[in-house]
Amino acid sequence: MTVVVGWTADARGRAALVQGAHVARLRGQELVVVNATTGTAVVDDRFAGASALEEVRRLLASLGVDAEVRQPVVRDVTEALLEVADEVRATVLVIGLRHRSPVGKLIMGSTAQRILLDARCPVLAVKAEEPAR
Amino acid sequence: MEALLEGLGMALQPENLVYAVVGVLLGTAVGVLPGIGPAMTVALLLPVTYNVSPSAALIMFAGIYYGGMYGGSTTSILLNTPGESSSVITALEGNKMAKTGRAAQALATAAIGSFVAGTISTVLLVALAPTVAEWVVVLGAPSYFALMVLALIAVTSVLGSSKLRGFISLALGLTIGLVGTATGQARLTFDNPLLADGIDIVVVAVAIFAVGEALWVAAHLRRRPLEVIPVGRPWMDREDWRRSWKPWLRGTAFGFPFGALPAGGAEMPTFLSYITERRLAGRHRAEFGKGAIEGVAGPEAANNASAAGTLVPLLAIGLPTTATAAVILAAMQGYGLQPGPQLFEAEPELVWTLLGSLFVANTLLLVINLPMAPLWARLLRIPRPYLYAGILFFAVLGAYSVNFQWFDVALLGLFGALGFAMRRFGLPVLPLIVGVILGPRLEEQLGQALQLSQGDVSALWGEPVAVVVYVVIAALLLGPLVLRLIPGRQEPEQLEDEIGALEDEVRS
Numbered sequence: 001m002t003v004v005v006g007w008t009a010d011a012r013g014r015a016a017l018v019q020g021a022h023v024a025r026l027r028g029q030e031l032v033v034v035n036a037t038t039g040t041a042v043v044d045d046r047f048a049g050a051s052a053l054e055e056v057r058r059l060l061a062s063l064g065v066d067a068e069v070r071q072p073v074v075r076d077v078t079e080a081l082l083e084v085a086d087e088v089r090a091t092v093l094v095i096g097l098r099h100r101s102p103v104g105k106l107i108m109g110s111t112a113q114r115i116l117l118d119a120r121c122p123v124l125a126v127k128a129e130e131p132a133r
Numbered sequence: 134m135e136a137l138l139e140g141l142g143m144a145l146q147p148e149n150l151v152y153a154v155v156g157v158l159l160g161t162a163v164g165v166l167p168g169i170g171p172a173m174t175v176a177l178l179l180p181v182t183y184n185v186s187p188s189a190a191l192i193m194f195a196g197i198y199y200g201g202m203y204g205g206s207t208t209s210i211l212l213n214t215p216g217e218s219s220s221v222i223t224a225l226e227g228n229k230m231a232k233t234g235r236a237a238q239a240l241a242t243a244a245i246g247s248f249v250a251g252t253i254s255t256v257l258l259v260a261l262a263p264t265v266a267e268w269v270v271v272l273g274a275p276s277y278f279a280l281m282v283l284a285l286i287a288v289t290s291v292l293g294s295s296k297l298r299g300f301i302s303l304a305l306g307l308t309i310g311l312v313g314t315a316t317g318q319a320r321l322t323f324d325n326p327l328l329a330d331g332i333d334i335v336v337v338a339v340a341i342f343a344v345g346e347a348l349w350v351a352a353h354l355r356r357r358p359l360e361v362i363p364v365g366r367p368w369m370d371r372e373d374w375r376r377s378w379k380p381w382l383r384g385t386a387f388g389f390p391f392g393a394l395p396a397g398g399a400e401m402p403t404f405l406s407y408i409t410e411r412r413l414a415g416r417h418r419a420e421f422g423k424g425a426i427e428g429v430a431g432p433e434a435a436n437n438a439s440a441a442g443t444l445v446p447l448l449a450i451g452l453p454t455t456a457t458a459a460v461i462l463a464a465m466q467g468y469g470l471q472p473g474p475q476l477f478e479a480e481p482e483l484v485w486t487l488l489g490s491l492f493v494a495n496t497l498l499l500v501i502n503l504p505m506a507p508l509w510a511r512l513l514r515i516p517r518p519y520l521y522a523g524i525l526f527f528a529v530l531g532a533y534s535v536n537f538q539w540f541d542v543a544l545l546g547l548f549g550a551l552g553f554a555m556r557r558f559g560l561p562v563l564p565l566i567v568g569v570i571l572g573p574r575l576e577e578q579l580g581q582a583l584q585l586s587q588g589d590v591s592a593l594w595g596e597p598v599a600v601v602v603y604v605v606i607a608a609l610l611l612g613p614l615v616l617r618l619i620p621g622r623q624e625p626e627q628l629e630d631e632i633g634a635l636e637d638e639v640r641s
Contacts, residue, residue, distance in 0.1 A: 037357075037358055038516070039354070039357060040354055040355065040516040040518055041358060041513065041515060041516045042167060042212070042214070042358065042359060042514075043360070043510075043513040043514050044358035044514070045514065049359075049360030050360065073355050074355075075355075
């Protein structure tokens with residue numbers, strides 16, 4: 001029985017992570033953080049480097065949650081996340097959403113939508129904190 | 134001098150200026166991207182030469198060549214992954230500097246050093262090339278033959294880890310160059326009329342550099358992404374300037390002659406420059422390995438100086454010493470221009486415009502690189518499948534446009550597979566491409582020499598210059614063996630070991 005967080009090294013990833021840690025602590029369950037990449041670009045901003053990873057470990061420690069961080073290099077990020085959720089028999093899958101323009105939705109597939117439709121466990125979707133205007 | 138000013142004037146004309154800008158932008162971009170280099174880019178652009186004037190195309194290619202040297206350093210410093218082989222050494226100190234928060238200074242010393250070295254070396258090039266051309270023009274066919282043999286041997290045996298692999302690659306190249314009809318005889322055409330005219334160099338170059346590399350990357354597509362070190366606008370303070378200017382000059386002194394030698398290339402002088410700077414560092418010695426600015430300034434100056442140096446034998450003798458120079462030579466041949474001493478007499482306007490444009494390209498590069506280095510690093514976020522799909526598309530288009538027949542596309546696939554296999558088995562590409570280009574010209578000179586002597590082979594060593602060149606070739610081939618036999622004299626090996634250790638350090 002585990003809480004799985006789909007984490008990206010940006011604002012919405014952080015929101016998902018904080019929420020996931022919260023849920024895990026409330027339920028007294030373990031936390032698995034998945035930060036996947038396709039590894040096709042030389043640089044992927046959403047894939048955490050050493051410093052971002054260190055920061056997250058400290059954040060989780062300060063929240064008092066025991067977490068395992070996985071960073072797989074995979075063909076399909078969505079599939080990888082769902083596989084991990086199946087593998088650890090997740091009770092809930094936490095993901096971060098971002099605002100998308102209609103054109104953006106038209107051109108690019110939505111990772112979030114595919115997770116919502118394909119996941120076999122409840123999905124908790126979190127939005128990044130909007131910057132104050 | 135007057136000719137140079139006229140050339141500068143020509144280079145500054147709007148049309149030529151546009152090609153120079155396009156060249157340096159493209160060059161910087163491919164320099165930044167690991168795996169895509171100036172040789173591949175120029176090869177992909179060879180078909181452009183069918184529609185563009187020779188001076189415009191050469192200005193663009195020279196811009197790409199110079200730009201590639203600039204761009205490679207950005208990736209080395211911010212990512213610890215050299216964008217080009219000439220920037221491997223830059224990563225040693227450059228990335229350490231970036232990690233300690235001095236990325237801006239590392240980028241600045243690389244860009245300004247490249248500019249200083251590029252400008253000095255281009256001045257040297259302008260001064261030297263016509264003189265060399267005048268000196269070479271009186272040589273007969275036997276001497277040319279010897280010089281080309283020297284270039285082939287040097288490119289094959291001096292660079293790279295294994296001489297055997299080098300010679301295998303050279304043999305492949307010479308064989309490809311043999312295909313076609315010479316003196317009425319069909320060779321290696323397999324009775325195929327489409328092969329009777331030989332294989333177009335555009336097809337071979339595009340296949341080896343673009344298709345081979347694309348297949349190689351596709352085979353290693355998924356790698357753990359790297360972290361870019363964030364950086365602001367590059368700048369240096371007084372202390373950095375004080376520590377950089379001498380390494381710039383010393384790097385130039387290493388780079389230019391090495392580039393001009395037949396076994397040139399940029400790798401060797403950057404290694405030597407780094408080792409020298411470390412030795413001369415004095416009280417900054419302890420900083421080496423932790424991010425010493427001298428270790429960035431020297432090698433970066435060296436690789437740009439060598440790029441200019443490469444143009445001396447290319448323009449004055451018609452000998453290419455690097456992959457990019459080889460492809461540029463192919464472009465010149467495509468225009469029917471005979472590179473070498475005659476070029477200065479037959480096409481003075483073209484040559485001086487090209488030389489003038491080098492100063493323009495160098496200045497443009499400083500302007501676009503100094504403020505925009507962090508912007509260029511953004512190119513690294515492009516997913517490789519998009520990039521290589523584009524490259525393959527242009528490769529096929531280029532191969533097809535040579536003669537508008539499917540046969541060339543089939544050849545492209547064949548040689549692309551060869552290029553992939555060579556990368557897989559560690560065969561260097563440079564001897565192959567130089568072999569393909571120089572092979573037929575070598576034969577031409579040999580034929581001419583034997584014709585004049587009416588078949589007397591001894592004519593081949595009948596000119597003093599030829600004899601000297603053969604002695605140099607013998608020294609090149611036998612030197613390492615002899616040195617190994619003399620006990621206590623292990624210096625070349627030591628240097629090679631040191632280079633190997635440095636390379637390991639960068640890769641780890």
